[in-house]
Amino acid sequence: MAQTTLQLPPPLPLTTFTEDEILFRDNIRQFADEKVRPLVREMDEKGVFDKNLIHEFFQLGLMGIEIPEQYGGGGAKFFEAILAVEELSRVDASAGVIVDVQNTLVNNALLRWATADQKKRYLPRMAADMCGAYALSEAGSGSDAFALQTKAELKGNDYVLNGRKLWITNAKEAGLFVLFATVDPAAGYKGITAFLMEKGVRRKTSWGFGRRPPVSLCWRIVASPKTTSSVKQAKATRSQLRR
């Protein structure tokens, strides 16, 4: 077990929470019991997540927990995100995973690797009304994520993305996709780039949705750099795997 010595304060039990954390957790627990639990069976039978619930996630600040307040987020820590996922999953794992993907995958990727312009453009929306999805997995690349086949070719000013993604949580609800493609298959993992893609700005695309989960995406997209911007190449995926 790794040991880390801190100067101060004195050690406390791991179950010690701040007042804010307790308030936050109790609010979510109550929300999950009162608003989510009555819908669990029906959502499970239909294989569809209730749209109004997602709206309420935004209202409660559950979709931008760690986003700084300057962007309209909660300005909280990873710990609060963890509490939210635990409390929601206690009642419905699907509710937990929607909030989990939004906060710990999509928002986290934006906070760590997006440019200042990208942050300004997307973080306020992620906190307010935009669901995010993290499109990495493919039919032939799961654990071996670097084996992804989706290609991004720069043609003039446009990136042309060709590929198919599978098991993309939140794909049906998402307005923004952090989508991984290679700009240079010969470069191995160094060619893998994260693209930020908005739903609705694609010029050519076809989508196939199954029941959730898993959800598959198929596309041939001509994406303009104006609406699609690459996050720092390769770094994102390497870190994703180390995480």
Added chain:
Amino acid sequence: MAGVARGAWEYASKYAQERKQFGKTIGEFQGVQFQIAQMATEIEAARLMVYNTARMKDAGIPFVKEAAMTKLFCSQVAERVTSLAIEIYGGYGFTKDYPVEKYWRDSKIGKIYEGTSNMQLATIAKLLLGSK
């Protein structure tokens, strides 16, 4: 996954105090009590790992090994606890009329998504033994 385990445990412990067989609630049988206790103990351990790893991250302390251990362990606990919850419900647990079977279905992805259990073990081993 710690939340999934908790949710299933809450249903199971409540049911154990309601369901009667042999003239008393099944929760009065030591065998069932021990199962409830074992589940709670595993959940306690899983949650403490989650909280500690999250605190490490927020404190800026390297946490990759601990995160991999936590992810691995929580998925194992979730699968065991949700499975036991069905057994406590007996035949009813095996139907969709009661909520516990969904927890078990939901627990199964824990060993698969966001790095399979084998990938977590590979990460842990690499950090313990050094990369080759």
